[in-house]
Amino acid sequence: MSETTTLSPAPETATAPQVREIGIIMNGVSGRMGYRQHLVRSILAIRDQGGIELADGTKVTVKPLLVGRSAAKLADLAAKHDIEDYTTDLDAALADPRWEIYADFLVTKARASALRKAIAAGKTIYTEKPTAESVDEALELAKLAAEAGVKTGVVHDKLYLPGLQKLKRLIDSGFFGRILSVRGEFGYWVFEGDWQPAQRPSWNYRAEDGGGIIVDMFPHWNYVLENLFGGVKTVYAQAAVHIADRWDEKGEHYTATAEDAAYGVFELEGGVVAQINSSWTVRVNRDELVEFHVDGTHGSAVVGLFGAKIQPRNATPKPVWNPDLEDTHDYDADWQNVPTNDVFLNGFRQQWEEFLVSYVTETPYEFDLLAGARGVQLAAAGLQSSREGRKVELPALDI
Numbered sequence: 256m257s258e259t260t261t262l263s264p265a266p267e268t269a270t271a272p273q274v275r276e277i278g279i280i281m282n283g284v285s286g287r288m289g290y291r292q293h294l295v296r297s298i299l300a301i302r303d304q305g306g307i308e309l310a311d312g313t314k315v316t317v318k319p320l321l322v323g324r325s326a327a328k329l330a331d332l333a334a335k336h337d338i339e340d341y342t343t344d345l346d347a348a349l350a351d352p353r354w355e356i357y358a359d360f361l362v363t364k365a366r367a368s369a370l371r372k373a374i375a376a377g378k379t380i381y382t383e384k385p386t387a388e389s390v391d392e393a394l395e396l397a398k399l400a401a402e403a404g405v406k407t408g409v410v411h412d413k414l415y416l417p418g419l420q421k422l423k424r425l426i427d428s429g430f431f432g433r434i435l436s437v438r439g440e441f442g443y444w445v446f447e448g449d450w451q452p453a454q455r456p457s458w459n460y461r462a463e464d465g466g467g468i469i470v471d472m473f474p475h476w477n478y479v480l481e482n483l484f485g486g487v488k489t490v491y492a493q494a495a496v497h498i499a500d501r502w503d504e505k506g507e508h509y510t511a512t513a514e515d516a517a518y519g520v521f522e523l524e525g526g527v528v529a530q531i532n533s534s535w536t537v538r539v540n541r542d543e544l545v546e547f548h549v550d551g552t553h554g555s556a557v558v559g560l561f562g563a564k565i566q567p568r569n570a571t572p573k574p575v576w577n578p579d580l581e582d583t584h585d586y587d588a589d590w591q592n593v594p595t596n597d598v599f600l601n602g603f604r605q606q607w608e609e610f611l612v613s614y615v616t617e618t619p620y621e622f623d624l625l626a627g628a629r630g631v632q633l634a635a636a637g638l639q640s641s642r643e644g645r646k647v648e649l650p651a652l653d654i
């Protein structure tokens with residue numbers, strides 16, 4: 256296939272000193288995450304608001320270069336969103352110094368090879384998780400980037416959810432006393448694809464294509480646990496392919512080879528025990544698609560994507576277990592809503608803004624490829640645990 260490139264002319268004069276325009280290669284922008292979260296809700300939102308203003312008054316603006324395999328799809332996206340630049344030639348994009356950042360939203364399987372090339376080209380890296388399909392590969396990428404001296408960022412979007420930001424504030428304020436345990440419920444029903452189209456891509460259900468809910472969700476659970484409660488020391492996980500018969504995007508039957516549910520127990524540094532159920536085969540009976548219930552000596556909280564409710568110890572009821580008597584106490588009523596005192600940006604956009612500021616101001620960025628490798632490590636350990644039917648320890652990773 257011949258490669259297609261449409262590039263705006265290089266600017267004739269240098270940009271004014273107070274404006275710093277950053278060219279971003281956006282690879283995989285036709286996909287679910289690439290299009291909706293990274294292009295539309297993050298980079299175009301930043302572009303359309305006129306950039307990000309730094310403390311010294313500098314305006315950081317963004318210029319996307321769309322990269323993908325279908326010139327026709329890219330042309331449509333570019334026209335729809337008033338974007339000048341798109342190409343099917345990744346190598347040429349990487350060789351062009353006008354594009355400083357390489358951002359990757361490809362299917363997981365295609366990621367490591369693209370990141371390797373981008374690091375070799377000296378680009379700053381921003382990528383979806385998981386960063387690779389194996390711990391060795393994820394660590395190798397982190398090492399290559401460190402050796403090349405390129406800054407890296409890995410999506411940690413769940414930390415930016417309003418509910419989790421409220422939870423962070425509760426933790427920081429000392430509300431919980433000593434935190435004892437965390438119970439997470441994530442999931443919803445994904446249709447099989449026969450009598451209703453599935454709402455997730457079919458590769459998610461094929462292990463050979465990088466699918467499976469453990470590879471998808473454990474990297475998230477790793478950074479959520481690590482940043483809120485303590486690093487993960489051990490994992491016990493039970494994976495299940497509950498529904499093996501599924502139908503793909505073309506309506507064709509396939510057999511799922513990757514788990515659609517995982518039931519995990521995580522021991523954290525500091526002694527907190529976390530249990531998280533992840534499932535695409537569960538019908539929702541909660542307020543939100545993900546919820547974390549945190550119990551501490553002084554109080555408890557239940558947080559979701561947006562909401563958070565608390566119950567301090569001073570307002571804790573004293574139930575007495577008696578299965579012979581119907582319990583008429585309204586337990587829901589004992590919880591108090593945490594108000595939304597802040598304006599929360601879309602989480603992907605907030606992280607993009609922080610990454611761009613860190614890049615321009617050359618300040619350390621903690622959610623890097625090594626943090627990403629720890630997420631891959633937890634997924635690999637979860638799969639190993641399920642295969643071997645035992646608890647697996649996670650050694651500290653370093654490069």
Ligand SMILES: NC(=O)c1ccc[n+]([C@@H]2O[C@H](COP(=O)([O-])OP(=O)(O)OC[C@H]3O[C@@H](n4cnc5c(N)ncnc54)[C@H](O)[C@@H]3O)[C@@H](O)[C@H]2O)c1
Pocket residue numbers: 282283284285286287288289323324360361362363365383384385410412456471
């Ligand atoms: N942060 C999150 O909450 C979150 C949620 C879902 C998915 N993800 C991650 O985002 C990534 C993309 O997932 P998605 O759901 O958007 O998938 P998707 O299938 O919708 O999109 C994948 C993109 O990769 C491209 N692609 C597919 N095969 C390719 C190949 N062989 N070579 C080059 N390009 C290829 C497709 O054209 C498409 O642009 C995955 O790594 C996934 O784990 C993250």
